[in-house]
Amino acid sequence: MDEQEEEESTAIRPKPKSEKTTFHDLGVVDVLCEACERLGWKEPTAIQKEALPLALNNQDVIGLAETGSGKTGAFALPILQALLEKPQRLFGLVLTPTRELAFQIAEQFEALGACLGLKVAVIVGGIDMVTQALALSKKPHIVIATPGRLVDHLETTKGFNLRSLKYLVMDEADRILDMDFEQELDKILKVIPRERHTYLFSATMTRKVQKLQRASLKNPVQAEVSSKYQTVAKLHQFYLFIPLKFKDVYLVSVLNELAGNSVMVFSGTCNNTLRLAILLRTLGFTAIPLHGQMPQAKRLASLNKFKAKSSAILIATDVASRGLDIPHVDVVINFDIPTHSKDYIHRVGRTARAGRSGKAITFVTQYDVELYQRIEHLISMKLPLWETQEEEVMVLCDRVTEAQRIAKLEIKEKDEKKKGNKRSKLKDDEDDTEEASGVRKRIGKMKRRKTT
Numbered sequence: 001m002d003e004q005e006e007e008e009s010t011a012i013r014p015k016p017k018s019e020k021t022t023f024h025d026l027g028v029v030d031v032l033c034e035a036c037e038r039l040g041w042k043e044p045t046a047i048q049k050e051a052l053p054l055a056l057n058n059q060d061v062i063g064l065a066e067t068g069s070g071k072t073g074a075f076a077l078p079i080l081q082a083l084l085e086k087p088q089r090l091f092g093l094v095l096t097p098t099r100e101l102a103f104q105i106a107e108q109f110e111a112l113g114a115c116l117g118l119k120v121a122v123i124v125g126g127i128d129m130v131t132q133a134l135a136l137s138k139k140p141h142i143v144i145a146t147p148g149r150l151v152d153h154l155e156t157t158k159g160f161n162l163r164s165l166k167y168l169v170m171d172e173a174d175r176i177l178d179m180d181f182e183q184e185l186d187k188i189l190k191v192i193p194r195e196r197h198t199y200l201f202s203a204t205m206t207r208k209v210q211k212l213q214r215a216s217l218k219n220p221v222q223a224e225v226s227s228k229y230q231t232v233a234k235l236h237q238f239y240l241f242i243p244l245k246f247k248d249v250y251l252v253s254v255l256n257e258l259a260g261n262s263v264m265v266f267s268g269t270c271n272n273t274l275r276l277a278i279l280l281r282t283l284g285f286t287a288i289p290l291h292g293q294m295p296q297a298k299r300l301a302s303l304n305k306f307k308a309k310s311s312a313i314l315i316a317t318d319v320a321s322r323g324l325d326i327p328h329v330d331v332v333i334n335f336d337i338p339t340h341s342k343d344y345i346h347r348v349g350r351t352a353r354a355g356r357s358g359k360a361i362t363f364v365t366q367y368d369v370e371l372y373q374r375i376e377h378l379i380s381m382k383l384p385l386w387e388t389q390e391e392e393v394m395v396l397c398d399r400v401t402e403a404q405r406i407a408k409l410e411i412k413e414k415d416e417k418k419k420g421n422k423r424s425k426l427k428d429d430e431d432d433t434e435e436a437s438g439v440r441k442r443i444g445k446m447k448r449r450k451t452t
C-alpha cells in the first residue's frame with residue numbers, strides 16, 4: 001500500500017446531521033437568504049447544513065463532501081455575511097488550482113453578493129498582468145486566484161498587499177496543499193495575517209496532519225457529510241476492459257451509442273487531448289479540446305462552447321477534472337485512466353451534480369489493471385462492465401484508422417506552424433501551466449505529475 005492509499009484508508013466518522021432545514025435556521029441573514037432563493041436554492045445542501053453554522057460561529061472549517069454538493073456556497077455565504085457586518089476591501093482570498101474554476105467561483109460570489117455591491121477580482125495566469133493590477137488597485141472585496149499569478153502580483157504590483165485579509169479559502173484544498181503549489185502557498189501564507197479565518201474544502205481531503213498544519217487553521221472543525229470518499233448515488237459507473245490498440249475504436253463506438261448526450265472525455269496528456277479532438281471531428285463529432293498548453297483565450301472559448309452546447313464533446317486533461325460546474329454533462333468517459341485515484345472522484349463528479357443523474361465509463365487496458373483496482377478500493381465499489389458487442393465495434397476499425405492518420409498529419413502541420421512563431425507562443429505556453437508552476441521551478445529535481 002503506498003502513501004496515498006494509506007492516507008485514503010483512514011476512516012472518517014460522520015457527524016450527526018443537523019435537523020435545521022432553511023438557510024435562515026442556520027443563521028444566514030435575510031438578504032443572503034433572498035440571494036439563495038434568487039439562485040433557486042430552496043434549502044441548504046447537506047454540506048451547507050453542516051458547515052454554515054460552524055463558519056457563522058467564527059470557526060475554521062475543513063469541509064469534505066461529494067462533488068456537486070454545493071461546497072462553494074458553504075464557504076461563500078459566511079464570508080459574505082461577515083463582510084456585511086464589517087465592510088472592508090481585500091477582505092477574502094479564495095485559492096483554487098485552475099483558472100476556469102477561479103472564474104466560476106467568482107460568478108457564484110457575484111451572484112450571491114449582487115445585492116451588497118460586491119467587487120470581485122479574478123487573478124489567474126494567461127491573462128494580462130496590467131489589467132489585473134488595475135483591478136487590484138480598485139481594492140476588490142474578494143480576490144479569487146490561482147497561487148502562481150497571485151504571488152507574481154504580491155511580488156511585483158506596487159501598492160497591492162493582503163495585510164488586512166480576514167478570510168482565506170483553499171478550494172480543492174488537497175490539491176492546493178500538494179507539492180505542486182508548495183512554494184507559492186508558502187509565500188502567500190507569509191504575507192497574510194495569521195489572525196484570520198481559514199476554510200479548506202474539497203471532495204477528497206488530505207489526511208496528512210503535516211499538510212493540514214501548513215494551512216495554519218485554528219482549532220478547525222470538520223464538516224463532513226460522508227463516511228468515506230463517495231461518488232454520488234445518482235452516478236452510474238461502469239468500466240470497459242479493452243486492448244490498448246483498440247482504445248480509439250471503442251471510444252468512437254461508445255460515443256456513437258451515446259449520441260445526443262453531453263460528454264466529457266478525460267485524457268492523460270495535452271497531446272492526446274488534441275489528437276482525440278481532431279480524430280473525432282474528422283469522424284463528424286462536435287468535439288473540442290481543453291488542456292493546459294492552450295492559450296487562455298482558447299481554453300475559455302472551448303469551455304464556453306461546451307457550456308453553450310454548441311459542442312457535444314469536451315476532450316480534456318485533468319485541468320477540467322476539479323470543480324467545474326456544467327449541469328448538463330450527462331456522461332464522463334475516462335479514456336485514459338487517472339494515475340491518481342483521487343482524480344477519479346473529481347473527474348466523474350463533473351456529471352450527476354446537484355441531484356441530477358449521470359454516467360461514467362472508465363476505459364481499462366491490459367496496462368491499467370492495478371490503477372483500476374486502486375480506484376475500486378478508494379470508492380469501495382465493484383463497478384459493472386459497460387456492455388459492448390465486439391463485432392459491431394470492429395466494423396468501425398477502417399474509418400477510425402483513416403481518422404487517426406488524418407489527425408497525425410494535422411498535428412504535424414500544427415507543430416511545424418508553431419515552430420515558425422515559437423518565440424511569441426513560448427510566452428503563452430509558459431504562462432499557461434500554473435497548475436504545476438511550483439514544479440516547473442524544480443524540473444529535474446523531483447518527479448512531476450503529467451502536464452495537464
Ligand SMILES: Nc1ncnc2c1ncn2[C@@H]1O[C@H](COP(=O)(O)OP(=O)(O)OP(=O)(O)O)[C@@H](O)[C@H]1O
Nearest residue numbers: 041043044045067068069070071072203323325354
Ligand atoms: N442549496 C442549494 N440548492 C440547490 N442548488 C445548489 C445549492 N447550493 C449549490 N447549488 C448548486 O449546485 C451546483 C454545484 O455546486 P458547487 O459547484 O458548489 O459544488 P461543489 O460541491 O463545489 O462540487 P466540486 O466538488 O465538484 O467542486 C451549482 O450549480 C450550485 O449553484
